[in-house]
Amino acid sequence: MNNFMNLFGRSKHVIIGMVHVRALPGSPLGCLNMDQIREVACSEADIYNRAGVDAIMIENMFDVPWLRHDLMGPETTACMSSVCSAIRSQHPTLPMGVQILAGANKEAVAVAKAAGLNFIRAEGFVFSHIADKGPIHSCGAELLRYRRFLEAENILVFTDIKKKHSSHAITSDVSLQETARAAALFQSDGVIVTGLATGAETNPQEVSDVQDAVNIPVLVGSGVTTDNLSQYASAEGIIIGSHLKVEGQWQNDLDETRVKCFMEKVNDIRNLALQSASSNNMSRTDIE
Secondary structure, eight states: OHHHHHHHSOSSOEEEEEEEOOOOTTSTTOOSOHHHHHHHHHHHHHHHHHHTOSEEEEEOTTSOSOOOGGGOOHHHHHHHHHHHHHHHHHOTTSOEEEEOTTTOHHHHHHHHHHHTOOEEEESOSSSOEEETTEEEOOOHHHHHHHHHHTTOTTSEEEEESSOSSEEOGGGTTSOHHHHHHHHHHTTOSEEEEOOSSTTOOOOHHHHHHHHHHOSSOEEEOSOOOTTTGGGGTTOSEEEEOGGGBGGGOTTSOBOHHHHHHHHHHHHHHHHHHHHHHHHHHHHHHHHO
């Protein structure tokens, strides 16, 4: 928990806004040049920063259909390094992370190292599963050795468990809690619990169950909205993107009004928590 607290400045309800990078050169939907791609990404980062999010995460979401890391060309890593570096130069102190789809976790560590980012989101850290882009296998042992090789231990690795857009039939005898314990054993810096797909609501009970199972940060990875935010008040972190787009659709532009409204709700919940903690402290003092 110390690394989490040191990075984000708080131990609960850290808000990580998603910058969905427009389709990169070589991907089927690619129609912008790199200057345009960087401009859009930096604009989204500016919106998040003005609204007061705790961090942002940069992801090549528009590169659908996503290639598995073993089929990916070097152009994706190079382009993501360029985009991440551009955002970092505009926001030198804002905590930032990166995810490269699909399952390109070593590439993400390399990009984070090159661009001066603070964390990555990794797929397939423990246990194999069948994703919509094919089989994804456990990478934890190799990934952390690669991080050590790059002398990048300061880059935190947050790991999905029972990941969205995937079938987990081959590990159906391994519970979500057991998967979280395996990730903790493999030195994950935090685990991410999600719904079934991008934008799909995460089960709050599953978040609570995982928190009971491990002593590392538990983040909510999909489906959080302004309306259901209070259900996840105990989570260490919340990763949000789709709900903050125009009409709540990930394919659309980031909606600054939605971002502001969401962060206002976040601050309301944080203030209530502070008031409750202060009241409890006063009550204990009275008893003593």
